[in-house]
Amino acid sequence: NAGVTQTPKFRVLKTGQSMTLxxxxxxxxxxxxxxxxxxxxxLRLIHYSVGEGTxxxxxxxxxxxxxxxxxxxxxLGLESAAPSQTSVYFCASHRDSGNTIYFGEGxxxxxx
Amino acid sequence: xxEVEQDPGPFNVPEGATVAFNCTYSxxxxxxxxxxxxDCRKEPKLLMSVYSSGNEDxxxxxxxxxxxxxxxxLIRDSKLSDSATYLCVVxxxxxxxxxxxxxxxxxIIQP
Numbered sequence: 001n002a003g004v005t006q007t008p009k010f011r012v013l014k015t016g017q018s019m020t021l022x023x024x025x026x027x028x029x030x031x032x033x034x035x036x037x038x039x040x041x042x043l044r045l046i047h048y049s050v051g052e053g054t055x056x057x058x059x060x061x062x063x064x065x066x067x068x069x070x071x072x073x074x075x076l077g078l079e080s081a082a083p084s085q086t087s088v089y090f091c092a093s094h095r096d097s098g099n100t101i102y103f104g105e106g107x108x109x110x111x112x
Numbered sequence: 113x114x115e116v117e118q119d120p121g122p123f124n125v126p127e128g129a130t131v132a133f134n135c136t137y138s139x140x141x142x143x144x145x146x147x148x149x150x151d152c153r154k155e156p157k158l159l160m161s162v163y164s165s166g167n168e169d170x171x172x173x174x175x176x177x178x179x180x181x182x183x184x185x186l187i188r189d190s191k192l193s194d195s196a197t198y199l200c201v202v203x204x205x206x207x208x209x210x211x212x213x214x215x216x217x218x219x220i221i222q223p
Contacts, residue, residue: 033211042199042215043156090155094203094211098144101201101211103155 002026006091006104013081013111021076021107023091029102031094032074033058034066036087043090049074081111116202118214125190126222132186133217135200145176145183148199150216156199159185187219195221 004025013019023032030051035043045058052071063085065077074093078085091104115138125131137145145162160167162174162183173186187194200214 031211043213048211088153098203100158100161101146101148101203103157106153106155 004091004093004102004104006089006107008107009105010108011110013078013109015081015083015111017081018077018079019081019109020078021089021091021109023074023076023093023104025072025074025091025093025102027093027095027102028071029093029095030071031096032068033092034064034074034076035090035092036060036085037090038087046076046089078109081109083111085109086111116200116212116214118198118200118217120215120217122218122220124220124222127190127192129190130186130188131190131219132184133198133219134182134184135214135217136180136182137200137202137212138181139202139204139212140178140181142202142204144203146201146203147172147174147183147185148201148213150197150199152196159198190221192221192223195219 007022033048034046037043044060046064047066049055049068055066067075089107092101094101117136147159148156149159150156160169160174162176166175171188175184197216197218199216202212204210
């Protein structure tokens, strides 16, 4: 049981480049989330999904796009990376409101 | 926006001591509550769920007070390995406002 898997784990981008982070979960969870966490700060919600084919904006959505074409996958895209997007990104998922939230191991992104 | 508030600390505690911290939440309709532990540069991991009747897991005790809208975590006989950031998580049904994280309480256990 892999749980929540994020790829890639580390990436260095140049300003203006694009990339996609993949979050995959094998637990048949409905809810999936993308967060960013900056040094010494809490988790900030970027986008989330309450089911296959649905996405919604979180607290800090600007500069990011997401897609949930398959229930098990939630993709986070950066169309034109900026240094302000240097951060660690965590994906999370859960089944419903009463259940444990599972996190991926994080994706460390540096934009130079 | 629904809020979850925690004292950021740091709490500096000698090894073997007992330490407790609280977390307050604003959404009275919140359904489930959790404490997560996050180590430096790692993902948050579930420490324990918090049940209405209170629950204990070894040295850790969690309690929920719905009337005052707070949850608490008590750590007894603290170990050096307990040093971490403890996140309070409140789930009110999923989605942006449904899943709310506190910013965490930083705990440092000193030898």
